[in-house]
Amino acid sequence: MTAPSSPGVGAPVPAARPARAAGVVELPPLRVRDRAPGEPRRVAYLYLAPAFLFYGLFAFGPLVYTTWLSFFDWDGLTVGEWTGLDNYRKVLSDPDIRASFVHSFELIVFYALLPVLIGLLLASLLAHGRVRGVTFFRAVLFLPQTVATVVVAIAWVWIYAPDGPLNAGLDAIGLGGITRGWIGDFDFALPALGLVGTWVTFGLCLVLFLAGMQKIPTTLYEAARVDGAGRVREFFAVTLPGLRSELAVALTLATITALRTFDLIYVSTAGGPGTATTVPSVLVYQNAFANGRVGLAAAVAVVLTVLIFALAFAITRLVDRDPSR
């Protein structure tokens, strides 16, 4: 055993944290350090400086500049022109831009809700189903997360092709009537891509939940069993509450992925057919680099960022309410 088993950090952990550091005298159980030892050290700033330099220069700074750009009408090549909140007005009023945000929300269902449900199911089976080969299953089910999105897009475009395996499979089981060019179809293109997102994300949820389940003390299960709870009750009464923080993380990460998704869409449909699969990130790229409307692209990017912050905040608030706080 190498790294000390550290629980999730951040929020105050319930006082019953096992101080299991290798070979160290058990100290009286303190709250996990949310204060570092000793007096305040100024040298800390020195340690922080390099990281913050890069962060400020290449991440946070650009974010601020994007916001600045959103107040201009600029084609990227010549001089820009101040237009104040015009671009934001366009974002709110243009039906195509609004639709792109709606599409993003649809994707959240596929990227976050479905994988969470699947992850919960599979994690339960692996943790409590008395199956052998947990490591194997975990490794295989996580595999989609490691494949480059471009490759994922290419693989799934093939699967969804009019003469591809999905239609072949449907034909084989007698459902030939519903075969079609899935990603060229106005109604099905977005759900089809959403399912790809589900495929990519469920492994992440699985791993997170498995980790979380490991930390739920078995005593709680025993207690539930004594109370006469069956599998299902156990799940809702013990497992789910115990997975609160992991649920928050999974939902947040997956929601952010859904809202940010660019690679998959760009490589598979480029936002088509029509605007059926256009999402904000595609709009940002198209407008900034293809259509010469940089200010508008910046505005879309800013709105997207604000949305992500708001959702992340909301999810954490709603889901991760620690009852012992």
Added chain:
Amino acid sequence: MTAARREQLLAYAVLGVFTVVALYPILSIVALAFHERSDLVTGFAIPDGLSFGTFADAWELGSFGRGLVNSFIVAGSVALVTTVLSTLAGYAFGAMRFRGADVLFYLLLLGLIFPYEATVIPLYYFFKDFGLSDTYWALILPQIGLSVPFGTFWMRAFFRSTPETLVQASRLDGASSFVTLWRVLLPQARPALTTLVVLVFMWTWNEFLLALVMIQSDELRTAPLGLALFAGANRSQDPTLTAAAAVLVALPIVIVYVFLQRSFIRGMFAGAVKE
């Protein structure tokens, strides 16, 4: 058959179904890639034989050797530098007290969740104005900046979990903060560090949007970008070639994953990421 046994079989069945679902898309392009280039591929496209010729063609035609080297250079640099910087910063957050710690930390947390799309536009013009667009720097520097939030968060979690007494003892011995870090804490950090390096490497390797915007020349294309352009040009007439190229690009990370998945996933366990 007992209820327990039935349950177990059901569990295997469900897991089995999802295993197939997880593997099938990957296997399908592998199957495509093993076809001859001239084969007409439809449906399940199970190849008659295993033809490696298509891979060789894809390698050459798409200059993927170059692309993989570029990806390796970029991902490797980003992973290493990020880990170093994150360790330093995480040490400060996790083992020291200082004014503004909370504010700075929340500022950094923002970096975990905001989209790259919000930064590419200024980054593109910034690098262009300095004559650095279309260089490795244009990919490495921003991705360090964008990966440092996660890295710091990760290492902070590690440092917070190390026992206070270790640090205190070292302090009492008169060791400077750096010596404490180097001699006392880092030796214990290997798993956390390894996981961080691998994760950042993988995420940087797979990064597409940044490469699409920053890199215009052929020589500096990273593998995913090269693949996307290659696929665009060849997908219609040469699906097997495109599939072979895709397999080539995905392979390095998958191999790394297969060998390291134990420590990879265990590392994620140990520092269970949390807001």
Added chain:
Amino acid sequence: MAGCGGTPGEDRPAAQQAGTPAEQVETDGFESLGPVTLSVISGEGSGGPRDALKRLTDEFEAKYPNVTVKLSFRDTASWFKQAKLVAASDKPPDVFAGNQGYQVDGELVKAGLVLPLDEYAKAYGWEDSYTPETLQQFMWSDDGSTFGEGTLWGVAQSGQSTGVFANMAKLRDAGVDPATLETFDDFDAALAKLRDALPADEPVIALGNKDQYGAIHLWGMIQGAYTPAQDMRDWIFHADGATFDNPGDLTALEKLVEWAEKGYMGQGDAFNSRNDAEAAAAFGGGEGAFMLGGNWNASIAKDGLGKDAAFFNMPPGESGKAVAIGSASLPMHISAKAEEPDLAAAYLDHITGPSAAEALVATQQVPAATDATAEPGDPLGRQVMQGWQQLVEDGGLTLFPDWSSPTMLQTMGQTFQEMLGGRLAPEEVISRTQADWEEYHAELAEG
């Protein structure tokens, strides 16, 4: 970076100014340059154009052994989106394709990213090789605001028109003889006959609209039956008072919808899942009786169907004149940052001038140079060339509608897709297209 609060773009350095080649341009003697590399990006990465350019490039390298040409191909639709980015990068390719019109070429000229070619035109005699209508497509005022006059900025290889590719075997089986199709109405009736003859799951017309321009080209042939070509050209060149909102264009849209509803292009909208090149490959593989598209796909049709491949212009409407979308192919430009512009110009001349005719004709293309002497060696190639020549004679080349504004390709592409999907009425397509045009027209007027 444009300051932390400055207006973006105001401190663009002089790097953006167009370089001017020396008054005295060199047209030979490049051997003395020593080892030198010329980088080239072509926007036509499939079929005949790709093969021809490879062959011409090899010839050029053989002519100048010290020159290495780094040639790469991009697929057309995404190239239109990336061309400006690539041209504006620090090390752009020396020679690259643009696209006529305001989306690409206009922007390239406006930003000073390409070199003026008047001197080279004089030195190589391009004015003698190309008709004024052809050269007009590459001319812009120096500020990139007026299209069709001013300085010459590019030159192209071939004449690209759209027309009807036919699978003669299928036509014979269904009892349809192209020689009897003399009017557009005849063609319309033939479609109905073929729809009955072919199996229900096979389209009559192989279409690929994933990149959103296949359907526009198809429509252009229908439009030709109802609207004079000059009207379209006036609209593209932003003549005051030109409008897309006219009965002819509306009728053409409605006819297109009618064809889709009758299943001529296949069931549902499977054509949205594949692009132009993929549809050509399918047609070459035996799908459908017709392919209504560009002659740049001729070699794909020939490779697949052999002797059964035929080409003819869409039979005319009431005017009796052949009218269809068509123009010179993508113009090739010299980057403003090219280190050896004279060498680049020599390459341009080699791939476009009379010397290129052989390679073009061998791939069933039509040389844009009028003094080209090469004759197509195969029947399909001859038919393609005849189609082009007929259109030129009838003054029927409407050029490409998406040239008319930087966003027009997206506007028309999307609205056409939605119309064919039954989600948008033809009147809506017209009003949105015209609105895009009006908006840009106003911008141009402001100057």
